Amino acid sequence: MNTSPTSEPDTIAHAVSNPTEVVEVQNDPDLILPPSLQSTVTETTVEEPPEGGDARSFLLTLISRRSVKRAGLRYLRRGIDEEGNVANAVETEQILSAVDWDTDNECKIYSFLQCRGSIPLFFSQSPYSLKPIPVFYGSEEANSAAFRLHFQQLAARYGDVQVASLVEKKGIEAAIGSQFEKQAQRLNDEGGIDGQGTKLHFEWFDFHGMCKGMHFENVIMLFEAIGSTLNGFGWTVSQNNEITRTQSGILRTNCMDCLDRTNVVQSACGRNMLEAQLKEEGVNIDLHNDPRTSWFNSVWADNGDAISRQYSGTAALKGDFTRTRKRNIQGALTDFGLTLSRYYNNIVNDYFAQAVIDYVLGRADESIFVDFEADMKSQDYAVDLRKVRQSAIDTCIKICVEENEDLVAAWALSCPAQPNTLRSLPFEECVLLLTEQALYFCQMDWTTEKVRQFDRFDLESVEAIARGTYITSTFAARDLDEKKNVGFVIRINTKGKALTRVNTRSLSLAEDINDSSKKKSKNKANASKTNASKTNDKLLAFKALPPKSSFIRSQAGDDEEPPSETELIKIICDQIARAANVAKKAALPHTEGEESVPNAEEIAKGGGPGALSVEEKNIISAADAKKSTGYLEQLGYSLKKLVWAS
Numbered sequence: 001m002n003t004s005p006t007s008e009p010d011t012i013a014h015a016v017s018n019p020t021e022v023v024e025v026q027n028d029p030d031l032i033l034p035p036s037l038q039s040t041v042t043e044t045t046v047e048e049p050p051e052g053g054d055a056r057s058f059l060l061t062l063i064s065r066r067s068v069k070r071a072g073l074r075y076l077r078r079g080i081d082e083e084g085n086v087a088n089a090v091e092t093e094q095i096l097s098a099v100d101w102d103t104d105n106e107c108k109i110y111s112f113l114q115c116r117g118s119i120p121l122f123f124s125q126s127p128y129s130l131k132p133i134p135v136f137y138g139s140e141e142a143n144s145a146a147f148r149l150h151f152q153q154l155a156a157r158y159g160d161v162q163v164a165s166l167v168e169k170k171g172i173e174a175a176i177g178s179q180f181e182k183q184a185q186r187l188n189d190e191g192g193i194d195g196q197g198t199k200l201h202f203e204w205f206d207f208h209g210m211c212k213g214m215h216f217e218n219v220i221m222l223f224e225a226i227g228s229t230l231n232g233f234g235w236t237v238s239q240n241n242e243i244t245r246t247q248s249g250i251l252r253t254n255c256m257d258c259l260d261r262t263n264v265v266q267s268a269c270g271r272n273m274l275e276a277q278l279k280e281e282g283v284n285i286d287l288h289n290d291p292r293t294s295w296f297n298s299v300w301a302d303n304g305d306a307i308s309r310q311y312s313g314t315a316a317l318k319g320d321f322t323r324t325r326k327r328n329i330q331g332a333l334t335d336f337g338l339t340l341s342r343y344y345n346n347i348v349n350d351y352f353a354q355a356v357i358d359y360v361l362g363r364a365d366e367s368i369f370v371d372f373e374a375d376m377k378s379q380d381y382a383v384d385l386r387k388v389r390q391s392a393i394d395t396c397i398k399i400c401v402e403e404n405e406d407l408v409a410a411w412a413l414s415c416p417a418q419p420n421t422l423r424s425l426p427f428e429e430c431v432l433l434l435t436e437q438a439l440y441f442c443q444m445d446w447t448t449e450k451v452r453q454f455d456r457f458d459l460e461s462v463e464a465i466a467r468g469t470y471i472t473s474t475f476a477a478r479d480l481d482e483k484k485n486v487g488f489v490i491r492i493n494t495k496g497k498a499l500t501r502v503n504t505r506s507l508s509l510a511e512d513i514n515d516s517s518k519k520k521s522k523n524k525a526n527a528s529k530t531n532a533s534k535t536n537d538k539l540l541a542f543k544a545l546p547p548k549s550s551f552i553r554s555q556a557g558d559d560e561e562p563p564s565e566t567e568l569i570k571i572i573c574d575q576i577a578r579a580a581n582v583a584k585k586a587a588l589p590h591t592e593g594e595e596s597v598p599n600a601e602e603i604a605k606g607g608g609p610g611a612l613s614v615e616e617k618n619i620i621s622a623a624d625a626k627k628s629t630g631y632l633e634q635l636g637y638s639l640k641k642l643v644w645a646s
Helices: 138-157 172-191 216-233 260-280 291-312 321-325 328-362 365-376 387-398 516-525 565-587 600-605 623-630 631-644
Strands: 024-026 036-045 059-067 090-097 108-117 158-164 201-204 236-239 244-246 250-255 407-415 428-435 438-445 451-459 463-467 486-491 497-505 527-530 539-542 614-616
Touching: 024 036, 059 291, 108 260, 108 451, 138 158, 138 250, 158 172, 158 451, 172 201, 172 236, 201 216, 216 250, 216 260, 244 623, 250 260, 387 407, 387 428, 387 438, 387 451, 387 623, 407 565, 428 565, 463 565, 486 497
Parallel strands: 108 250, 158 201, 158 250, 463 614
Antiparallel strands: 036 059, 059 090, 090 108, 108 236, 236 244, 407 428, 407 539, 428 438, 438 451, 451 497, 463 486, 486 539, 497 527
C-alpha cells in the first residue's frame, strides 16, 4: 500500500488489483503466540507510486492461525470440548508495517488481533440438512464449566473479551443464541471470567435480521454498539524493536459456521482499525467508500476463502460484498452454488477427511480407519466417552436404585433398539446395574444425559444366561471379528409379576439428582405398571463396547489395561449369575439352623446344585448374521462405500 500524508483522498495511490496468493507457512518461533497453530498469510503492496508529493509505502499483512486443539470439518466439529477448545478457532492478525520490515528505523509496526470460534456450548448439527437444527448435549453444569474455561483461556492470552454473536434471533438459530447469551449472563453473575468481577462483554447482533435485503452495510450498527469497547482495546505498536503499546482485549466473532457472516464483520473491524492507524501516521484514507482501495477488500476476501476452504471445502459466502462492498443477485446465486457444494462435502467427503485429521493430529490411532470402514463415519475424539459413560452410570445409580439395595456393579453396554430382540438396528447404548436384589436395565437420553426409562427385575426371576459370539453386522472386517463382537443374553421369567417401568421424562430437568430421596419419591409417583407378557418371559440382550472407550480405570492404576470384550462379558455374566444364585437361595424356604445362602465354595462354583450357570453359545454367529442381512442392507452399504470412501 502506497499513500501520501495528505487529507485529499484523490492523492492516494492505486493498490495492485491482485494481492499475493495465500500461502501456508509454519509459525515463526519468534512470534509470541501459541505453538500449536497453523498460519495463513496474505500480503498486499502497491504497484506504482502516486503522482506528486512524498510517497510513503506501507505493507499490509494478514495472518490467520488455525488452532489444532479442536480441528476438523464443518458439522463434524462443532461447539466446545471439555478442555474449553472450540471448533474453527482462528486467530487473525492484521499488521501494518514498512515494506521492508526495517525495525531499526523510526517506522512503527502496528498489530491488531481478532479471533473467531464456534459457539462455546456442547452441541451438534446433522450434515444431512441444508438448515440443520442445533442439538444440545451435556448437562447445564458441564456446559457452564467448559464455557468458563474457554473464556478464561482467551482472557489469559488477550485480556478483556468482547463477544459479537451474529446468529439469528428467530428461527432455528435462536435457541443456541439464547443459550449463549444465558451462559454469558450466568458467567458475569457468578463473578465474571476470573471470578473477581472481570465481565464478559456480550453483544448479540442478528446479522440476517439487521442486514435483510442484502444491506450488509448495516454492520456499522454493530460497531456503534461495541465501538467504544474496541477503541479501548486499541492495538499493539512496536518501534525500534520495543513494544510501546499493547492491545488490551480482543473481539471474538461467531456466527453458526464462523465463516461467512464472521468474515464480513471481521473485515469491517479491520478496516476501521487500519484507518485509525494510518490517521495516527498522518494519512487519511477512506477504505469504506473510495473504489481505489479495493485492495483491502481483496486481502480480507482471500483470507476468508482460505479459512472457509479448510473448514467447509468451498470459498466463503458473501465474498462479493467482502471484495466489492456491493451485494447483488449474481452474488446470491454464486452463494447458492457454494451452499450446494458444501452440502455435498458434508455428506460425502468430510467423514474420511475428518478421520485423517484426527489421525494426523494424534487424536486417534490407526483403528480409526477400521471404524470408518464399518459405518463410513467418524466420531468426535475430543469427547472422552469414558467420562460420558461413567457420568451416565452415576446418574442411573442415583435415580434408579432403591434406597435399601447395595450396588454390586454397573456397566455401559450396547443393546438392540427394540426389546425382546437380538438384532433390531440401530443398536443403542444403555446402562446395566446389578444390586444384591435386582437388575436394572436403564435406557438413556444421551443428548440431555438423563435417564429415559428403566426396568427393574428381581434376581430370582433370572432363569438363564448365555454368552458368546454376537455378530450384528457383516459388512466390515471389524464387524466379523468374533473376539471383539461378543455379548450375552438374559432370559427373565416375570412369573405374572408386574414390571416397574419408570419414564423419567416427566421429571423436571432442573431437579437436583443428588437429592435421592426426593427423586425416588417422584419416580414412584410417575411409575406406570405394565403387565408381563403372555409367556412371562423377557429377553435382555447386550453387546460389549470397545474397551478403550468404556473401561474406567481405578484411581490407583492409571496404567491398568482394560479387559478385552470377551473378558468383560465373562466378568459380567459371572457376577450376575453369582448374585442371582445368592438371591434365589435366600428366597427359598429353609428350616431353622439351615444356611439360607450358599457358602463361599458353592458361590464360586455357581451356587450349588441346581443353581444358575452361564451357558457358552453363539448369540448370533457370523453365518446366521449373513443369512439375516437383507439385499437392501448390502446394497446400501456398498453404495455408501463407493461414494463416501471414494
